[in-house]
Amino acid sequence: MCGIVAYKGHKNCHPILLSGLKRLEYRGYDSAGIACINSNDKLVVTKRKGKVSELKSALSNSEIYNLGIAHTRWATHGKPNQLNAHPHLDQSKKIALVHNGIIENYDPIKKFLLSKKIKFKSETDTEVLVQLIGYFYNNGKMNFEQSVRAALQRVDGAFGIVILNTDYPDMMIAARKGSPLVLGIKENEFFIASDISPIVKYTKDIIYLKDSEMAVINKKSFKIKSVDKDISLPKNIEKIDFKIDDYDKGKYKYFMHKEIHEQINTIPNTINGRIKNESVLLQGLSDYWNIIESAEKIYITACGTSWHAGLIGKNFIERFANIPVHVEYASEFRYNHALIDSKTIVIAISQSGETADTLAAIRKANNHGALTIGICNIAGSSVSRETKCGVYTRCGHEVGVASTKAFTSQIVVLYLLALKLAESRKTISKESLKRHLDYKKSVNKIKSIFKQENDIKKIAKKYKKANDFLYLGRGLNFPVALEGALKLKEISYIHAEGYPAAEMKHGPIALIDKDMPSVFIAPKDKTYEKIISNIQEIKSRKGKIIVITDSKNDKVLKELANDLIVVPKTNHYAFAIFASIVLQLLAYHIALDKNLNVDQPRNLAKSVSVE
Numbered sequence: 284m285c286g287i288v289a290y291k292g293h294k295n296c297h298p299i300l301l302s303g304l305k306r307l308e309y310r311g312y313d314s315a316g317i318a319c320i321n322s323n324d325k326l327v328v329t330k331r332k333g334k335v336s337e338l339k340s341a342l343s344n345s346e347i348y349n350l351g352i353a354h355t356r357w358a359t360h361g362k363p364n365q366l367n368a369h370p371h372l373d374q375s376k377k378i379a380l381v382h383n384g385i386i387e388n389y390d391p392i393k394k395f396l397l398s399k400k401i402k403f404k405s406e407t408d409t410e411v412l413v414q415l416i417g418y419f420y421n422n423g424k425m426n427f428e429q430s431v432r433a434a435l436q437r438v439d440g441a442f443g444i445v446i447l448n449t450d451y452p453d454m455m456i457a458a459r460k461g462s463p464l465v466l467g468i469k470e471n472e473f474f475i476a477s478d479i480s481p482i483v484k485y486t487k488d489i490i491y492l493k494d495s496e497m498a499v500i501n502k503k504s505f506k507i508k509s510v511d512k513d514i515s516l517p518k519n520i521e522k523i524d525f526k527i528d529d530y531d532k533g534k535y536k537y538f539m540h541k542e543i544h545e546q547i548n549t550i551p552n553t554i555n556g557r558i559k560n561e562s563v564l565l566q567g568l569s570d571y572w573n574i575i576e577s578a579e580k581i582y583i584t585a586c587g588t589s590w591h592a593g594l595i596g597k598n599f600i601e602r603f604a605n606i607p608v609h610v611e612y613a614s615e616f617r618y619n620h621a622l623i624d625s626k627t628i629v630i631a632i633s634q635s636g637e638t639a640d641t642l643a644a645i646r647k648a649n650n651h652g653a654l655t656i657g658i659c660n661i662a663g664s665s666v667s668r669e670t671k672c673g674v675y676t677r678c679g680h681e682v683g684v685a686s687t688k689a690f691t692s693q694i695v696v697l698y699l700l701a702l703k704l705a706e707s708r709k710t711i712s713k714e715s716l717k718r719h720l721d722y723k724k725s726v727n728k729i730k731s732i733f734k735q736e737n738d739i740k741k742i743a744k745k746y747k748k749a750n751d752f753l754y755l756g757r758g759l760n761f762p763v764a765l766e767g768a769l770k771l772k773e774i775s776y777i778h779a780e781g782y783p784a785a786e787m788k789h790g791p792i793a794l795i796d797k798d799m800p801s802v803f804i805a806p807k808d809k810t811y812e813k814i815i816s817n818i819q820e821i822k823s824r825k826g827k828i829i830v831i832t833d834s835k836n837d838k839v840l841k842e843l844a845n846d847l848i849v850v851p852k853t854n855h856y857a858f859a860i861f862a863s864i865v866l867q868l869l870a871y872h873i874a875l876d877k878n879l880n881v882d883q884p885r886n887l888a889k890s891v892s893v894e
């Protein structure tokens with residue numbers, strides 16, 4: 284998704300804006316641009332299709348600017364080209380704007396502006412917004428701030444914007460509704476960005492703008508104001524504790540590879556401090572625990588990988604705590620006739636905390652009086668603010684577009700939540716709870732998965748030319764299969780489908796031939812025998828078989844599988860995590876072998892902040 288960086292201070296803004304845009308590259312984009320105000324109070328705008336490096340080469344270094352806005356665009360309205368890239372200007376060329384989000388009523392506004400003889404240069408909804416601001420500023424006897432407010436009050440949709448005006452060379456205005464913006468504050472310096480990654484290296488003092496808030500920065504001071512009325516609002520300055528390391532690839536070629544390996548530490552980090560005296564502690568839920576423990580029904584809502592974690596969570600909560608759980612894609616939940624009321628708990632899962640559909644689902648649940656719980660990775664994100672309570676996954680910033688470490692930490696949080704519910708509702712014995720919380724041995728075994736990375740690499744090489752893959756698992760491992768297939772699709776562009784292993788006979792089996800590999804997630808559990816039958820069904824149709832199991836020295840599997848990965852034996856629940864890590868590595872090495880950009884797969888964005 285699009286990214287925004289803006290700076291006002293005493294330093295030269297180009298290096299700050301460029302390094303900020305580089306930090307935002309992980310979100311996915313197709314063009315980039317910068318606008319600065321020079322010492323003659325003129326706008327200097329540079330835009331390029333393609334990478335930030337191309338923008339950098341196109342910038343002239345002959346001037347120093349102390350005020351500038353920059354953007355990476357992920358096309359929604361209009362092709363990805365230089366003309367449609369941001370910043371966009373109004374007709375008078377005094378006002379420049381960068382925008383994340385979508386202006387839904389751009390068409391009637393554009394028609395109105397065209398009737399006022401305003402000419403458009405691009406096909407974007409963003410240009411409509413800046414032209415509307417310009418229209419109010421140039422014709423409405425309004426000052427800069429008033430004209431921004433007047434325009435924003437007339438647009439529907441989502442926006443995170445930063446605006447400059449050459450008549451106000453000391454001023455920068457930012458505003459948000461639905462699309463995140465963060466303000467970083469340092470002595471006489473101000474940083475604005477669509478997430479904290481471009482800001483962390485300069486300051487730890489930040490304000491997460493709330494919906495319908497504006498930051499009006501003027502000379503050396505700033506105000507937080509309302510978009511709806513000309514009133515000042517409190518400045519809620521927070522201290523963030525992000526490590527710059529999260530944005531460094533270290534010895535790895537790709538963030539995704541680094542993040543897969545980080546799971547050795549991120550999984551324990553998600554658990555640390557949350558188990559005490561053989562009990563689960565989830566501080567973020569304590570104020571609402573009496574409502575949560577007596578829930579009659581739970582909905583889990585999320586998108587993509589987080590939705591897969593939700594399916595695993597359903598299995599945990601139903602199994603341990605005997606509460607019925609429905610898992611719905613947030614994009615469906617927001618429009619479905621969901622049966623939610625004040626006795627329903629709605630759990631929203633999101634790595635970024637900014638996914639537009641998940642936020643809409645949360646708002647719907649809040650409006651129906653349900654108690655909303657966020658399971659989220661980013662402190663201060665919209666999900667963490669808009670849910671009533673929540674648990675952070677604490678796995679550090681995830682930069683690779685394909686989610687890896689966030690997925691396994693989400694599973695861990697859901698496991699802890701299910702066990703805590705079971706403990707409170709007395710649906711688990713003390714001995715069983717103790718056994719389930721004795722996770723340390725399992726966690727230590729994660730390291731040994733990476734010892735097999737070379738074997739996984741060889742498997743990747745062997746199958747990288749396949750056009751389709753089938754991923755099959757049962758019970759808890761069905762969502763693991765879905766997630767394995769999603770990882771492969773996203774980064775290798777190979778078509779893959781996940782299915783419950785037994786469902787394969789009801790259709791997908793028609794696809795099987797000698798060129799189609801099937802990946803079985805087959806632990807030695809109560810479904811093992813059934814899975815062996817499914818493997819045989821594929822084998823007899825000449826399909827290639829890759830098996831991930833915890834069954835050591837298994838003669839049957841050795842005989843049936845073309846390729847076998849054996850992970851350490853633990854419990855049923857940890858196996859789902861181990862198998863997920865193997866599937867992440869398999870997808871990664873296939874994509875790497877195909878020479879693809881693993882961290883920034885085509886068409887994908889890290890944080891999907893539009894509907």
Ligand code: F6R
Pocket residue numbers: 586587588589590632633634635636637638641684685686687769770773889890891
């Ligand atoms: C897949 C992936 C996406 C996200 C989805 C939800 O690797 O990253 O499917 O899981 O866009 O994102 P969050 O969890 O940030 O709400």
